[in-house]
Amino acid sequence: MFDATDSAASGSTPGVQAPRVGVFVCHCGGNISDVVDVKRVAEEAARMPDVVFTTTHMFHCSDPGQALIEQKIREHALTRVVVAACSPTLHQITFRRAVERAGLNQYLFEHVNIREHVSWVIEDKEAATAKASRLVRAAVNRARLLVPLDKRRIPIHPAALVIGGGVAGLMAARDLGDRGMKVTLIENRPFLGGRMAQLWNVFPTNEEARPLLSNLVRDVVKHPLITILTGAHVVNSEGVVGDFKTKIKIDARGVDERLTYPGNAIAACPEETISEFDFALSRRKAIYMPYPGCFPPIPAIDWHTCTKCGKCVAAVGGKGINLDAKSRELTLHSGVIILATGYDPYEPLLGEYGYGIFPKVITLQQLHRMLDPEGPTAGALPFDSNTPVRIGFLHCVGARQIDGVNAPQPDGKVKDYCARTCCTAAMHAAVALRERFPKSHITSFYQDMRTYGRGHEEYYEQASQQGVLFVRYSPWHPPRVDKDRTGKWPVVVRTNDLLTDGLPIEVPLDLLVLATGVVPHDISELVTMYSCAVGYDSFLLEVHPKLRPVELAVSGVFLAGCCQGPMDITEACSAASAAASKAAAMISQGQVEMDPFIASVDEEVCTGCQTCLTVCPYDAIVRDEARGLAIVSEALCTGCGTCAAACPSSAIQQAGFNDRQVRAEIDVLLGV
Amino acid sequence: MSQADLTPVPVETPTSQPWEPRIIAFLCYWCSYTGADNAGTSRLKYPANVDIIRVMCSGRIDPDLIMTAFAQGADGVMVCGCHIGDCHYIAGNHKTMTRMPLLSRVLQDFGIEPERFVHEWVSAAEGDKFAKLVRQVTEQVRQVGRLDWPGRMYRRGVGHGEDLQPWGDQA
Numbered sequence: 111m112f113d114a115t116d117s118a119a120s121g122s123t124p125g126v127q128a129p130r131v132g133v134f135v136c137h138c139g140g141n142i143s144d145v146v147d148v149k150r151v152a153e154e155a156a157r158m159p160d161v162v163f164t165t166t167h168m169f170h171c172s173d174p175g176q177a178l179i180e181q182k183i184r185e186h187a188l189t190r191v192v193v194a195a196c197s198p199t200l201h202q203i204t205f206r207r208a209v210e211r212a213g214l215n216q217y218l219f220e221h222v223n224i225r226e227h228v229s230w231v232i233e234d235k236e237a238a239t240a241k242a243s244r245l246v247r248a249a250v251n252r253a254r255l256l257v258p259l260d261k262r263r264i265p266i267h268p269a270a271l272v273i274g275g276g277v278a279g280l281m282a283a284r285d286l287g288d289r290g291m292k293v294t295l296i297e298n299r300p301f302l303g304g305r306m307a308q309l310w311n312v313f314p315t316n317e318e319a320r321p322l323l324s325n326l327v328r329d330v331v332k333h334p335l336i337t338i339l340t341g342a343h344v345v346n347s348e349g350v351v352g353d354f355k356t357k358i359k360i361d362a363r364g365v366d367e368r369l370t371y372p373g374n375a376i377a378a379c380p381e382e383t384i385s386e387f388d389f390a391l392s393r394r395k396a397i398y399m400p401y402p403g404c405f406p407p408i409p410a411i412d413w414h415t416c417t418k419c420g421k422c423v424a425a426v427g428g429k430g431i432n433l434d435a436k437s438r439e440l441t442l443h444s445g446v447i448i449l450a451t452g453y454d455p456y457e458p459l460l461g462e463y464g465y466g467i468f469p470k471v472i473t474l475q476q477l478h479r480m481l482d483p484e485g486p487t488a489g490a491l492p493f494d495s496n497t498p499v500r501i502g503f504l505h506c507v508g509a510r511q512i513d514g515v516n517a518p519q520p521d522g523k524v525k526d527y528c529a530r531t532c533c534t535a536a537m538h539a540a541v542a543l544r545e546r547f548p549k550s551h552i553t554s555f556y557q558d559m560r561t562y563g564r565g566h567e568e569y570y571e572q573a574s575q576q577g578v579l580f581v582r583y584s585p586w587h588p589p590r591v592d593k594d595r596t597g598k599w600p601v602v603v604r605t606n607d608l609l610t611d612g613l614p615i616e617v618p619l620d621l622l623v624l625a626t627g628v629v630p631h632d633i634s635e636l637v638t639m640y641s642c643a644v645g646y647d648s649f650l651l652e653v654h655p656k657l658r659p660v661e662l663a664v665s666g667v668f669l670a671g672c673c674q675g676p677m678d679i680t681e682a683c684s685a686a687s688a689a690a691s692k693a694a695a696m697i698s699q700g701q702v703e704m705d706p707f708i709a710s711v712d713e714e715v716c717t718g719c720q721t722c723l724t725v726c727p728y729d730a731i732v733r734d735e736a737r738g739l740a741i742v743s744e745a746l747c748t749g750c751g752t753c754a755a756a757c758p759s760s761a762i763q764q765a766g767f768n769d770r771q772v773r774a775e776i777d778v779l780l781g782v
Numbered sequence: 783m784s785q786a787d788l789t790p791v792p793v794e795t796p797t798s799q800p801w802e803p804r805i806i807a808f809l810c811y812w813c814s815y816t817g818a819d820n821a822g823t824s825r826l827k828y829p830a831n832v833d834i835i836r837v838m839c840s841g842r843i844d845p846d847l848i849m850t851a852f853a854q855g856a857d858g859v860m861v862c863g864c865h866i867g868d869c870h871y872i873a874g875n876h877k878t879m880t881r882m883p884l885l886s887r888v889l890q891d892f893g894i895e896p897e898r899f900v901h902e903w904v905s906a907a908e909g910d911k912f913a914k915l916v917r918q919v920t921e922q923v924r925q926v927g928r929l930d931w932p933g934r935m936y937r938r939g940v941g942h943g944e945d946l947q948p949w950g951d952q953a
């Protein structure tokens with residue numbers, strides 16, 4: 111076996127207190143202790159050398175849990191602390207602070223992850239307990255070798271980058287601007303406003319969406335501290351909190367403010383394509399504006415559709431349109447980043463509830479476009495107000511799906527989460543339709559009515575009062591949308607109504623509206639660029655839903671709106687404001703703290719071979735010519751440890767991850 | 783305090799439990815460790831044979847540490863880092879990318895089967911991939927069986943046999 115003294119011995123560090131280790135094992139309210147025998151883990155840790163105290167607690171991250179750690183540090187004069195709990199991305203900082211409050215250097219703390227890496231992934235209780243115990247004892251052995259380190263402080267670049275120009279991004283930018291912060295807002299489409307611009311009227315205030323949005327856009331556009339870049343895509347990101355360097359590519363718009371009569375240019379354009387803004391309900395030109403009053407108030411050219419025929423240029427006398435415009439690249443410096451990349455409405459699969467097969471099956475988003483007076487049908491539905499039309503709303507399309515019942519998505523998974531907004535949105539639309547078509551018959555096919563928000567339940571109530579018929583279907587037997595055999599109706603919905611004891615019913619309809627779910631906008635490139643944590647539902651994952659709800663684990667990156675999960679506008683705006691204040695708080699600190707895991711050279715051992723110079727990604731190591739040694743520049747070193755791995759004589763060591771500390775873990779993990 | 787004074791860690795006496803592969807996984811903190819967290823938050827299940835050691839960047843993973851793990855009785859070693867281009871430290875993983883295939887060759891010369899040493903990129907979002915990888919590596923290491931490298935080397939007289947005395951022959 112191994113010689114344990116070897117790992118823990120050899121050499122001494124002056125000024126380091128002898129190890130007196132305290133081990134704290136968290137139940138996490140059952141999240142851990144339901145699988146792992148936490149008592150046994152603590153007992154086994156107690157048998158490790160230098161361990162003077164062990165305990166378990168229901169929630170170590172809670173105030174009493176932290177207070178206990180502080181108290182025990184003082185009581186037992188602990189000099190090293192090991193906490194076994196959730197992932198360090200979540201609470202390492204919490205416990206480091208607690209340790210510091212008790213007067214101990216925060217880097218004398220070691221965090222063990224026995225939740226994400228043990229209790230949540232290992233089913234066998236015995237194996238899970240054994241693994242947790244191994245990890246904790248390994249951490250104890252490592253903790254024995256920890257030395258106090260000082261946080262490094264670096265100045266923060268006093269500017270924020272907001273990615274996404276929808277309502278959340280606009281809100282975050284405005285809030286930051288109002289606090290006196292410099293902001294750059296980038297939007298990858300050519301126009302601001304995001305998904306909210308496509309809505310006609312919004313709950314719970316029954317206001318028209320676009321005038322509401324315009325107020326916000328106006329504030330942002332006029333703000334002296336905010337720079338707006340549309341058609342801008344992030345291509346690369348470097349740096350860390352305090353100084354993110356984001357390289358962006360700005361698409362050529364092809365049009366500038368000198369174009370005074372955009373209408374003429376648009377009319378002259380012979381090329382057409384499907385309008386994504388109208389969810390394919392209409393067609394648009396290659397040079398286009400999605401709606402009157404959009405921002406920027408000038409058209410953009412869709413280069414995929416444009417053939418550069420030059421007719422638009424001719425129509426406006428050549429002023430303001432440049433068909434040879436080139437995209438450009440620039441690098442933005444910012445101290446913090448807010449992600450407000452939003453969502454996409456769930457696009458039903460071909461044939462899902464008749465979508466794409468029956469023309470009278472549309473999505474709720476399409477209905478909104480049709481009801482919009484500025485929309486493709488100028489607010490008209492294909493019926494007049496006197497016909498007794500039959501309209502159906504089908505809830506939970508692309509939401510709350512069940513594996514094995516619903517067809518999987520291209521990624522192989524089903525959308526099993528609740529999209530949270532569609533019940534209220536469907537009720538809101540049903541009420542509006544009842545008002546507009548007093549003779550209509552509206553049926554709502556739902557699983558559970560989740561009109562959960564303030565002022566939302568009222569729509570359900572109104573809909574009931576106005577005679578909307580409710581049919582509750584079982585998610586295990588979703589309704590079937592078929593062709594009517596008599597040919598009288600465009601579609602029929604067949605289902606079993608749970609409200610009448612599963613009675614099979616058949617509802618013929620003139621129009622079926624699918625209340626579709628919410629999926630995150632595809633930002634896979636940003637996800638890898640910023641190493642964002644992503645939940646099982648593919649939405650970005652905050653550090654903690656309650657304690658740090660708008661922060662990503664990557665320091666300095668914040669979340670605003672639907673990139674984090676389905677939200678209505680109200681919630682997205684609150685999240686955006688929260689993210690903005692978090693970001694502003696960080697910027698106004700003036701500096702950020704960085705982990706001190708930097709490299710240093712043992713001058714006695716260094717042979718001056720310069721291997722480290724060649725591997726450092728930051729050119730942080732130089733050769734001291736006079737003495738023939740390598741020297742690490744502390745200001746430039748970011749603490750990756752690549753040099754430490756490369757040094758053939760182990761002369762470079764990384765603070766917090768030196769060879770002996772890592773080996774101390776290996777020793778115990780394999781000593782079993 | 784002199785660290786030489788530290789008390790040795792007690793060595794657990796081997797139990798009569800059936801053999802289970804012991805695998806050490808070195809993970810960089812930014813992508814792969816978070817990816818492993820993602821497997822947890824998604825409640826994916828995988829075997830308990832893989833123990834994770836966290837380093838800040840896969841660039842820190844010294845081949846020497848991997849050799850140490852094998853020498854101390856690991857049956858398999860995994861190395862995971864951010865995908866190329868995503869390293870939190872720009873290019874730490876470029877070094878990993880060149881080191882690991884080389885090491886893999888060297889390991890084979892030492893009689894360590896390629897199944898025992900796996901090097902993969904795992905992003906923060908790839909909990910799925912991580913869980914699958916753990917299952918796969920555990921299974922393939924189980925297939926090739928116990929390594930007992932110290933004992934093997936000693937028996938074959940590879941390297942410096944004298945140095946291996948302290949580990950003993952576990953055959």
Ligand code: FES
Binds near residue numbers: 811813814875
């Ligand atoms: S930080 Fe993950 S490989 Fe460098």
